[in-house]
Amino acid sequence: MSQPSSNEVVLETRDLVKHFPITRGIVFQKKIGAVRAVDGVDLQLRRGETLGVVGESGCGKSTLAKLLVGLEKPSSGAINVRGQDMTRLSGGELRKARRNIQMVLQDPYTSLNPRMTVGDIIGEPFDIHPEVVPAGERKQRVRELLDLVGLNPEHINRYPHQFSGGQRQRIGIARALALRPEIIVCDEPVSALDVSIQAQVINLLERLQDELGLSYIFIAHDLSVVRHIADRVAVMYLGKVVEIGVEDEIYERPTHPYTQALLSAVPVPDPTLRGQRDQIVLEGDVPSPANPPSGCRFRTRCWKAQDVCATEEPALAPRDRSAHPSACHFAEVRDVVHAVE
């Protein structure tokens, strides 16, 4: 909901690739193939902006998140944060650069150490980056962070099990904020929460963005949540971005058949729309990322597929009938969100 306050790019990936090798043999391991989890992704994130990344399970969203925060090393490509290529850094320089890009994880039940107090969990980043806050002020800073995310600072000595799911996710957010990063990668931050709690956490993330000028990469499979929070949206399929645009372009004027199918499958909580929307039911499952189809990766499930789709891979670029970039030879606007006449 927030307006991107400037055009300054804080994060940029160029042709980012992550292949996980498939090996055979125990002693002499031989590479017999690769799972192409992320296969050439170009993204830009501006200051104060939220970029939503959506797609089905196995499309590479979470691998992308891990690459961005440096939990996985990319096979090739570059991640530029403020003009510095993270993939080329190491040692102390890398540690310093990582401060700027933090992560909120999906499951607030497994991502907090049950044997650590909340104060220790939120303060742990200061052990790794002692230069951020002087030792004597850490406790005070943790209290401020608890207050910032709407938890009682008195609860600093409690353990994670004493909190509910929504409160735990607030702890995870406080931990991500500890080092005062500019960028936060949220990997499915609300999908483990109950519906009545979801809105609390979404509103918190929006408030923090306004107050602190944060930029978010917001990864989720729930397209309704992404529409609510994101300024721009990238749709991924089998390791590639197939369509990218501002929220309005993706939801009101989608042009890639996969985006259209995905959106049409999302139920809308309004029974008067039942049977009124354009429904596209895809057949079959997502192909294996170890052996993706030639040409366009979506062609095996696409109703528009022709010979050219098997031979020529469509580039992610604006097209005659798509003002925003769409990786389809036959990109064309189709409204699948609203009732059709």
Place this chain on the structure above:
Amino acid sequence: MTDIKAEIDVLPGLDSSARLLEVDGLHVEFRTQVGIAKAINGVDLHLDPGETLAILGESGCGKSVTAQAIMGILDSPPGFVTGGAIRYRGVDLLKLAEEQRRRVRANHIAMIFQDALSALNPVFPVGWQIGELFRVHRGTSRQEAKKRAVELLDLVKIPAAKQRINDYPHQFSGGMRQRVMIAMALALDPKVLIADEPTTALDVTVQAQIMNLLAELRRERNMGLILITHDMGVVADVADRISVMYAGKVVEEAPVLDIYARPAHPYTKALLESIPRLDLKGQQLNVIKGLPPNLTRIPAGCPFHPRCAYARDVCRADPPPQQYDVDPVRTARCHFWTEVVGDEPAVK
């Protein structure tokens, strides 16, 4: 074979003119070390053939426990049914002996679960697991059972069913596994199907396939379907009637169009206003403050009062009466339902 089926159909007291399924004042509690958790506190439900009833609620509201009590698969101990009746065509299932109850399962009432991978046995081929129903309940031969298993996989649209009956559950994708479980549930032609969060673990595109399949099978077989879910989008797409549960009680029950257009309970209204919608731009999300109650310490009066925008002194003191008739087909458990119904929904 047919005589076995006939014998099963003769449940003592079975009355085909009685309501298909009726839950009446059901109470369930869990006796745990930290106290008695009152999971279900007087639930009333009913279901007719060919109808889809959605039970909507958040985790811990008692929707799954209700389903387990109907099926008779409650973990006991710690779970105990402490009151009420569950009548299937006039027969009170809670009064049946365990052996009769076992025959009701699968033959009359069947259930599918959220996580198909843990609901299926990993060490037997799926064809064997489906065939088991025919061998155990119908006494058919192995060969015949295998033939029926193939027919069922065809019915749920699994490609190359003949080959796939020899595959193990882990060799199927999530959506296909859910189809296998649906095939098992439908094997003995039940009259009631309970689906407990059948698509929660699936991607939206697969969810659409499974929901379409369930709707088709329900229509063809004129089954009653109980859909348990927390997803208000899915409910809007498939349900005929909705029962909204909170803290072990049905707080509102109404036909699907009415409940979305004019909710009569503050909880339903707040839920509808708190979910982001795909088709709305720049929507404000209304936050429901606080948390669902701890079931060992349910607040006095109306259990929703600590989180309710309409709460007044009477809500803290007196539980709202059983039911006010909002109109002949609707009920709501709220002192101030007239106000709630009158207020314009915030989302529109």
